[in-house]
Amino acid sequence: MSVFRNVVFIAAIAGLLSGLILAAMQSFATVPLILQAEVYEEAGGGHDHGSAHNMPGMEMSAPATAEAAAPAEEEAWEPANGAERTGFTVLANIVTGIGFALVLVAVSEFAGGVANWRQGVFWGLAGFAVFTLAPGLGLPPELPAMPAADLAGRQVWWIGTAVATAAGLGLIAFRSSLAFSLLGLALIVVPHVIGAPQPESHETPIPENLHHQFVVAVTVTNLIFWVVLGALVGIVRGRFTGTAKSLRDSFA
Amino acid sequence: MNTVSSTLGASASSASRATQLALSALLGLFVVGFVGFSHMDVVHNAAHDVRHSLAFPCH
Numbered sequence: 001m002s003v004f005r006n007v008v009f010i011a012a013i014a015g016l017l018s019g020l021i022l023a024a025m026q027s028f029a030t031v032p033l034i035l036q037a038e039v040y041e042e043a044g045g046g047h048d049h050g051s052a053h054n055m056p057g058m059e060m061s062a063p064a065t066a067e068a069a070a071p072a073e074e075e076a077w078e079p080a081n082g083a084e085r086t087g088f089t090v091l092a093n094i095v096t097g098i099g100f101a102l103v104l105v106a107v108s109e110f111a112g113g114v115a116n117w118r119q120g121v122f123w124g125l126a127g128f129a130v131f132t133l134a135p136g137l138g139l140p141p142e143l144p145a146m147p148a149a150d151l152a153g154r155q156v157w158w159i160g161t162a163v164a165t166a167a168g169l170g171l172i173a174f175r176s177s178l179a180f181s182l183l184g185l186a187l188i189v190v191p192h193v194i195g196a197p198q199p200e201s202h203e204t205p206i207p208e209n210l211h212h213q214f215v216v217a218v219t220v221t222n223l224i225f226w227v228v229l230g231a232l233v234g235i236v237r238g239r240f241t242g243t244a245k246s247l248r249d250s251f252a
Numbered sequence: 253m254n255t256v257s258s259t260l261g262a263s264a265s266s267a268s269r270a271t272q273l274a275l276s277a278l279l280g281l282f283v284v285g286f287v288g289f290s291h292m293d294v295v296h297n298a299a300h301d302v303r304h305s306l307a308f309p310c311h
Contacts, residue, residue, distance in 0.1 A: 004272040011280065030305040076293030078300070085301070092299035096287050096306065102280025106273045132307060141307035154309035155289055218307050 007109065010240065011101035014232035019097025022225040023090040029217040031089065033210060034143060040205040041145035097229065100127065105233055107166075111174060113241075117234040124230020126169055132222040134165040134188065138196030141218035143211055146204045149197035161191035 079085040104127055105114075114120045135158045142148055164187045171184030204211075287299050288308040296303070296310075303310040 003269050004276055007273065007276040008279075011276070026301065026305045031301050034301055034304050076297060078294075078297035088298040089301045092287050092302040096284055096299075096302060099280045099283030099287070102283065103277050104280075106277035106280065109273050110270070136307050139307070139309060141304065142310060143304065144311065148309070148311060151291075151309055151311065158309050159289075218305055222306065 003109075006240075007102065007105045010233060010236050011105045012098055013236050014105075014229055015098030015101030016094055017097075017232055018101070018225055018229040019094035020090070021228055022097060022221065023093040025221040025224060026089065026093065027086065029221050030214065031086075033214045033217060036210060037143035037145055037206055037214075044145055044205050097225070100131065100226075101229055101233065103127075104229065105237070108233070114230070114234040114237055116238055117231040120230035120232070120234025121227050122230070123233065124226040124228070126166075126173075127230065128223050128226035129169065130162050130166045132219065132226070134191070135161045136215075136219065138192060140211075141215050143206050143214050146206055146211070147199040147201060149199050153197040157191065157194075157196045161196075164188065164191050 079088045104123055108114045108123050114123055138161065139154055139158060148154065168184040168187035171180045171187065175181070175184075286295065288303055288306060290296065300310070
């Protein structure tokens, strides 16, 4: 399991550091906007996780059920605002950072490994394209209280888009033939031709300006996160592998 | 996974290497999926701000 152990080791360090940086950026770039949106959300009648206007059929046929379900949902534990909520946000960022790092390190090892921080930056840009840019084109970052289509449908589209974009970029980058490049390009484009699930109506109490700020903040913070993650993977890997060409022959 | 070699600097067979890399990637996807895509209310609430900030589908 030496390869696995090395991948986990590098991903843990790079993911931890970049996750912390992401959490720090979010605390002043995105979280304040989320809190602002929650004011509109509460004014509009509370947190409705994919109920009422997302499912108009349900609203019409069984309004009583929808209303009865709401209080039960409120009872689920959530972190108290302030230090507790921030703590869980930091933790979730670190865990997600390590998860993304595992994927980045493992996939890049198949292609020979990230040799230095500069190569890492390009791997990070690819990660940004796959996990932020491509899904974000069809499903822009949302604030609380914004209408959205059925959650499961959006998750399927999001994951499918990330997979197709990753495969497409891989074909373009690692197959040196025009046919494969065209196939790769097609894979990247197809999810957007299919289109992301959209809500019945885009009506929202959230001001357009607030949402725009949020989209920019999310995109920029994620861009920095991915570039830093990629560079850190290159640095950490280089430090521990020395001159070894791949993790196979490394510090195990 | 039976061909594991844990000697310092020893080369794993390429099949074992590919398996271990695939396993690492799957572990990463599982971790991200759990934090960002799990339908459990408790997980959703704990990671709420992160889900929004990473543009994962939410609510």
